[in-house]
Amino acid sequence: MSLEALLKHPALWKGRQQHHGRETLSTGYPDLDAALPSQGWPLGALTELMVAHEGIGEFTLLLPALYALTKQQHWTALVAPPHIPYAPALLNAGISIERMLIVDSHHDHKDAFWAAEQLLRSGIFSAVILWSAENGDDRQQRRLQLAAEQGKAWAVCYRPERVANAASPAGLRMILQHNNGLHINIIKNRGGQLRSINLRKKTTSPDNNRQVNITPFAAQAKNEKRVN
Amino acid sequence: MKKELTRSLFEKETIEPTEKPCAHNDKKTREESRKNKKNGTGKRTTKHKKPPSPDPVSPQPSTSHPSAATSSSKLWASLYLPDLLLDTVDNDKAVAITERRKNRQEIRSSNSPAQSAGITSGMSLNSAYALLPALSVIEYDAEREAVLLQQVGEWAMQFSSIVCLHPPNHILIEIAGSKRLFEGFDSLLVLIQQNLSLLGHHGLLGIGPTPLSANLLARAGVRRGIVQKSRLPLAINELSVSYLDLPPNTTVSLHRSGIRQIGSLINVSPASLTRRFGPALVNYLDRLLGNHPDPRTPLRLKDFFERGLDLALEVQDTNALQFSTQRMINELTAFLIAANNGVNTFTFTLRHERHSDTVLELHFLQATSQAKHLHRVLSERLSRTALPAPVCGLHLLANTFSEIEHDASDFFVKSRGQQKSFGEIIDKLCSRLGKDALYTLTTVDDHRPEKAWKKRAPDTYDENSGHWPERPLWLLEQPRAVSPELYRRLSIESDAERIESGWWEQEDVRRDYFLVCDQRGTRYWAYQKREDNSSLFIHGVFA
Numbered sequence: 001m002s003l004e005a006l007l008k009h010p011a012l013w014k015g016r017q018q019h020h021g022r023e024t025l026s027t028g029y030p031d032l033d034a035a036l037p038s039q040g041w042p043l044g045a046l047t048e049l050m051v052a053h054e055g056i057g058e059f060t061l062l063l064p065a066l067y068a069l070t071k072q073q074h075w076t077a078l079v080a081p082p083h084i085p086y087a088p089a090l091l092n093a094g095i096s097i098e099r100m101l102i103v104d105s106h107h108d109h110k111d112a113f114w115a116a117e118q119l120l121r122s123g124i125f126s127a128v129i130l131w132s133a134e135n136g137d138d139r140q141q142r143r144l145q146l147a148a149e150q151g152k153a154w155a156v157c158y159r160p161e162r163v164a165n166a167a168s169p170a171g172l173r174m175i176l177q178h179n180n181g182l183h184i185n186i187i188k189n190r191g192g193q194l195r196s197i198n199l200r201k202k203t204t205s206p207d208n209n210r211q212v213n214i215t216p217f218a219a220q221a222k223n224e225k226r227v228n
Numbered sequence: 229m230k231k232e233l234t235r236s237l238f239e240k241e242t243i244e245p246t247e248k249p250c251a252h253n254d255k256k257t258r259e260e261s262r263k264n265k266k267n268g269t270g271k272r273t274t275k276h277k278k279p280p281s282p283d284p285v286s287p288q289p290s291t292s293h294p295s296a297a298t299s300s301s302k303l304w305a306s307l308y309l310p311d312l313l314l315d316t317v318d319n320d321k322a323v324a325i326t327e328r329r330k331n332r333q334e335i336r337s338s339n340s341p342a343q344s345a346g347i348t349s350g351m352s353l354n355s356a357y358a359l360l361p362a363l364s365v366i367e368y369d370a371e372r373e374a375v376l377l378q379q380v381g382e383w384a385m386q387f388s389s390i391v392c393l394h395p396p397n398h399i400l401i402e403i404a405g406s407k408r409l410f411e412g413f414d415s416l417l418v419l420i421q422q423n424l425s426l427l428g429h430h431g432l433l434g435i436g437p438t439p440l441s442a443n444l445l446a447r448a449g450v451r452r453g454i455v456q457k458s459r460l461p462l463a464i465n466e467l468s469v470s471y472l473d474l475p476p477n478t479t480v481s482l483h484r485s486g487i488r489q490i491g492s493l494i495n496v497s498p499a500s501l502t503r504r505f506g507p508a509l510v511n512y513l514d515r516l517l518g519n520h521p522d523p524r525t526p527l528r529l530k531d532f533f534e535r536g537l538d539l540a541l542e543v544q545d546t547n548a549l550q551f552s553t554q555r556m557i558n559e560l561t562a563f564l565i566a567a568n569n570g571v572n573t574f575t576f577t578l579r580h581e582r583h584s585d586t587v588l589e590l591h592f593l594q595a596t597s598q599a600k601h602l603h604r605v606l607s608e609r610l611s612r613t614a615l616p617a618p619v620c621g622l623h624l625l626a627n628t629f630s631e632i633e634h635d636a637s638d639f640f641v642k643s644r645g646q647q648k649s650f651g652e653i654i655d656k657l658c659s660r661l662g663k664d665a666l667y668t669l670t671t672v673d674d675h676r677p678e679k680a681w682k683k684r685a686p687d688t689y690d691e692n693s694g695h696w697p698e699r700p701l702w703l704l705e706q707p708r709a710v711s712p713e714l715y716r717r718l719s720i721e722s723d724a725e726r727i728e729s730g731w732w733e734q735e736d737v738r739r740d741y742f743l744v745c746d747q748r749g750t751r752y753w754a755y756q757k758r759e760d761n762s763s764l765f766i767h768g769v770f771a
Contacts, residue, residue, distance in 0.1 A: 097671075
């Protein structure tokens, strides 16, 4: 058997090339795209983000991808966000907010997981972002992973940093910290390598020059503005 | 066994198109009107009948109106429901229906557990109790039976626009007009049988060219459908006269005269029959064989749907209601299909013996008539409802309807299908999380940060535009005062943005906003009140 025929064999796993030809969802950050085997956020799989503490740009990280999806009229959902998702800020990031469903679970952990799973499974939502303040367990994460596979959706689950060492079925796991910008520590990367990336304050999204940085609009509010 | 029954219905007879051009025209118009109905062009197409399209075969438009359901050119399916009252009770225990006859309580009918204990119709109640002391007894109630027949009739309107009641226990469904819609008679009849058992009723189907012949074939349990009137005498020749719907004394005198089979009755000359048994019998036979017209009044749909159900035993747990709710939803669905409508909301009431009713209002994002979806939303809601007292009755009322989009063969079938399931998933989530839990966002033209956004129902559209100064992704529900310890660790990263607004209302806002950062890298949106700049409030997080 020639090598070429052997390479075409469906049972052969070709490591990093496995995502060729698939649709990809760029993260909007070239450094991060380069570190991921699918050249972007993994679709049909669960991404876990473990955050040290809020306010370090952990949600801003997702905005370029959410912008790209909602612009194409895909539905996205935020399940159990920790605070009010602020419409003016989302609009500033270019997101079509009429395509972003907010699911308020009234601090019920189980309801939030259930809702996220239903939304993923439906196949109607391209992206479902879930905030989980509690530790959660392996079984719940597996259900999310399966639902994401079934709905071919981009599933993201924010979890407390303390669960970073626990086992998880998620395809991609990252620890987000603050270190002169957002510091991403990839601790699990199915089909790719483990890396650490520092997103500095200047990065641009690939499809236009819209500023989707960690500190995107710092320049605008410099002047004191009087209203009325 | 039921399936087998309907499948074999047409094994010998072939369904042929009717000969008369006039009749053909009539049928065609009706089919068209049904088609329109299904496509959602009109709510009640049968009432506002469109003028028939010119037919090359017969230039004259048909004069017959569907509501004047004469026996010619029609094909009737008769549904024989011998035990309407028994169908509503559980089949686990022995139940009998009793009736007072000549100062004596007699068994009128009984269900299979009672029959297996040896209880038969006509037996006195006392002998029945002697056989089976645990027998439950329900007194025969003609009014209740009529109500049940009416309900099944309304249910049957999903199959045809012409459904007539033939009390006490026949329902006549005109099926010639529904043939094309349901892709042939066989699949239509299978569908009727399957749906009937879902409804919890047991019935026999008979198919004949006249209403009375269909009734006869159903009662006699003849599996073969008869389409043409000319074949009717041969088909019923050998049936006993007791299957005929005649007064009991007429049947008895027929037996005494030695007339046992319908064939011999037909062969007697009408004049001598009239002399012996009166004109009613001849008239009956003429209508049976289609020699005389037999006009029927079709049922009309009500403009609301209401079902009540009294539970035999009080129920403590909503899970135990599954069976009853499924049945009510099935009936609602049949009504919706018949009316070509969907529901957006309906009211479901749980009745309690010693407590005020629990009323559930169910809302659907898009009008729907799908039993599965309706039942899933209802069960989800019930499973989250805490019962204040045991349930003794159920009630369902739907009175606002709207048209639903039908999945016509269309280029946009796929996107429509998706749209529909979007509504379904929203409804499903709402039923568990509450109606207010799902929303999308919109901006409001107000400078006060807490008033610059609001919630709105998903899948409604508002124009969102405008560019805002730098704003945080998270806004806190309530601004949080910064403690002195945290204050020392904060550094201010921007100049002040002054927001003064709302002085015309109670909620006057006069603030200077700053972008502040703590040592760990968390960036906040914080403000000082202008009138009191001693403390700092965090109002948002740059997540």
